[in-house]
Amino acid sequence: MPSIYTLWNCPFILPIVLTHPHVIKVYVGNGADLMLPGTVPPFDHRATKGAVVAIADTENPTVPMAVGTCNLNLPQFDKVVGRVGVAVDVIHHIGDELCRLCKDDKVPPAVGLSGEIPIENAEKDAKDIDSSTEEKGDKNVESVDENSKTSIESNSEETNSKAIETNLEGGPYESSITPEDVDHIFQRALLQSLHMEIIPVPLSSSNFMANHVLKNMPDVDASVANIKRTTWKKSAKYLKAMEKLGFLKLKGKGDDVTVVSVVGKENETVKNFVTYKVKKAGATAPAVQKNELRTMLLYKPTHKSKEFFSIIDMPFSVLYTATELKACLNQFIAKQQLVDPKNPKNIIPDGHICLISGLPRGSLGREKVFPAFVKNFTELHKIVKPGQDATEVPTGRGPVPKVHIITEMKIGRKIITRISNFEEFYIKPEAFAEELRVKCSGSTTIGPCTHNPKLTEVTVQGPHGKLVTELLVKRGVNNGYIVFEDKLKAKKRK
Numbered sequence: 001m002p003s004i005y006t007l008w009n010c011p012f013i014l015p016i017v018l019t020h021p022h023v024i025k026v027y028v029g030n031g032a033d034l035m036l037p038g039t040v041p042p043f044d045h046r047a048t049k050g051a052v053v054a055i056a057d058t059e060n061p062t063v064p065m066a067v068g069t070c071n072l073n074l075p076q077f078d079k080v081v082g083r084v085g086v087a088v089d090v091i092h093h094i095g096d097e098l099c100r101l102c103k104d105d106k107v108p109p110a111v112g113l114s115g116e117i118p119i120e121n122a123e124k125d126a127k128d129i130d131s132s133t134e135e136k137g138d139k140n141v142e143s144v145d146e147n148s149k150t151s152i153e154s155n156s157e158e159t160n161s162k163a164i165e166t167n168l169e170g171g172p173y174e175s176s177i178t179p180e181d182v183d184h185i186f187q188r189a190l191l192q193s194l195h196m197e198i199i200p201v202p203l204s205s206s207n208f209m210a211n212h213v214l215k216n217m218p219d220v221d222a223s224v225a226n227i228k229r230t231t232w233k234k235s236a237k238y239l240k241a242m243e244k245l246g247f248l249k250l251k252g253k254g255d256d257v258t259v260v261s262v263v264g265k266e267n268e269t270v271k272n273f274v275t276y277k278v279k280k281a282g283a284t285a286p287a288v289q290k291n292e293l294r295t296m297l298l299y300k301p302t303h304k305s306k307e308f309f310s311i312i313d314m315p316f317s318v319l320y321t322a323t324e325l326k327a328c329l330n331q332f333i334a335k336q337q338l339v340d341p342k343n344p345k346n347i348i349p350d351g352h353i354c355l356i357s358g359l360p361r362g363s364l365g366r367e368k369v370f371p372a373f374v375k376n377f378t379e380l381h382k383i384v385k386p387g388q389d390a391t392e393v394p395t396g397r398g399p400v401p402k403v404h405i406i407t408e409m410k411i412g413r414k415i416i417t418r419i420s421n422f423e424e425f426y427i428k429p430e431a432f433a434e435e436l437r438v439k440c441s442g443s444t445t446i447g448p449c450t451h452n453p454k455l456t457e458v459t460v461q462g463p464h465g466k467l468v469t470e471l472l473v474k475r476g477v478n479n480g481y482i483v484f485e486d487k488l489k490a491k492k493r494k
Contacts, residue, residue, distance in 0.1 A: 015044035034088040043074040066093035293476040299377035
């Protein structure tokens with residue numbers, strides 16, 4: 001099976017299944033399978049069930065972003081709106097572990113097409129294609145009989161006028177999205193709600209939309225996921241359309257409708273629905289850089305806490321956040337009735353808490369118990385890229401690492417700036433060294449770290465601590481994880 005890097009050079013080795021740009025960004029680019037409603041007909045005749053195919057968006061139809069196997073016989077579908085099922089099981093996609101091993105993961109521009117692409121001759125072109133025969137292949141494309149052609153270029157131009165112009169590195173939506181695309185988003189939001197939640201009915205249409213549909217919208221801009229941008233325009237018409245599909249039942253007339261029942265989780269469509277990451281609701285978060293990496297501190301239970309989790313019926317072999325551990329501790333305190341009757345602000349630890357935390361018996365303030373309690377857990381961390389599913393990110397040992405920047409003077413009065421411990425933040429030494437060479441106008445070297453040979457260190461000539469810090473922040477590293485030490489100032493003080 002070819003990688004996407006091979007396909008970027010020879011895009012017609014495999015049949016290409018087209019989808020909308022936002023589907024690549026929100027779903028396929030994060031490892032989700034390609035659903036049938038998210039595809040764009042017509043399909044290559046080779047895209048039959050079990051066949052290996054590439055996935056590209058309509059704006060760049062010759063730049064595959066994922067590779068997988070067909071789960072359906074795609075050529076039989078002329079229309080995909082309203083249909084269900086997984087079209088392609090994704091095996092390899094942009095941004096996965098294989099891509100992280102590559103030194104240069106920059107996505108190339110679309111291959112220029114002077115004419116229409118004959119799908120029927122794609123296999124032949126794939127065998128003959130190389131640097132010396134590309135021009136010849138293009139001439140063969142132009143000479144094929146018009147009746148045997150399927151024009152991908154014209155199809156992409158028609159779709160481009162309607163599709164979202166989206167940046168795979170996290171850029172904003174810049175152009176309009178088709179009403180059919182927004183319909184698809186709203187339909188998936190309902191299926192997500194039916195799959196994940198127990199919905200108490202009857203509910204008014206406004207409550208149902210606010211608490212179950214809009215709450216389960218994917219992480220897209222609010223201006224895109226708006227009911228007014230659908231083909232239905234109104235919530236009532238949307239709900240009536242979902243009633244026709246058999247997902248719910250309504251009562252009432254006109255815009256004044258009530259949801260009286262919904263299908264159960266045993267429904268085939270709901271049961272087979274593949275969930276996605278929803279947009280988090282709540283208070284407005286402080287402004288952050290769009291490409292800022294998200295850090296997660298996790299805790300792994302040790303053998304001392306096994307009985308603790310058994311008492312509160314919580315899983316032992318999973319990772320917990322600090323907030324989740326605090327909730328578990330409060331649940332344990334309530335269940336074991338450990339609140340001090342004389343002072344409700346305090347608790348009286350039992351043998352389980354004393355074993356885990358090492359605290360003595362007796363009345364203690366809650367603020368003293370949790371810090372001691374959490375010390376018994378193994379500390380782990382994750383660093384998540386924008387738009388990436390945290391469950392796909394491997395865990396690292398210990399707390400979140402810090403990038404070290406040291407400016408010092410070497411023997412011979414030569415000033416250098418050393419940067420180390422940056423690779424966990426998805427920064428590749430070769431690309432970073434090249435960027436520093438250009439930005440700092442000085443020579444750079446790559447080698448093992450002076451203090452820890454297991455780490456890679458990039459050295460740039462000159463005092464560039466401030467500039468390096470700015471470059472790291474632009475690459476998504478939070479300032480709190482950057483440590484800058486200027487040894488030149490320390491020498492001047494002496």
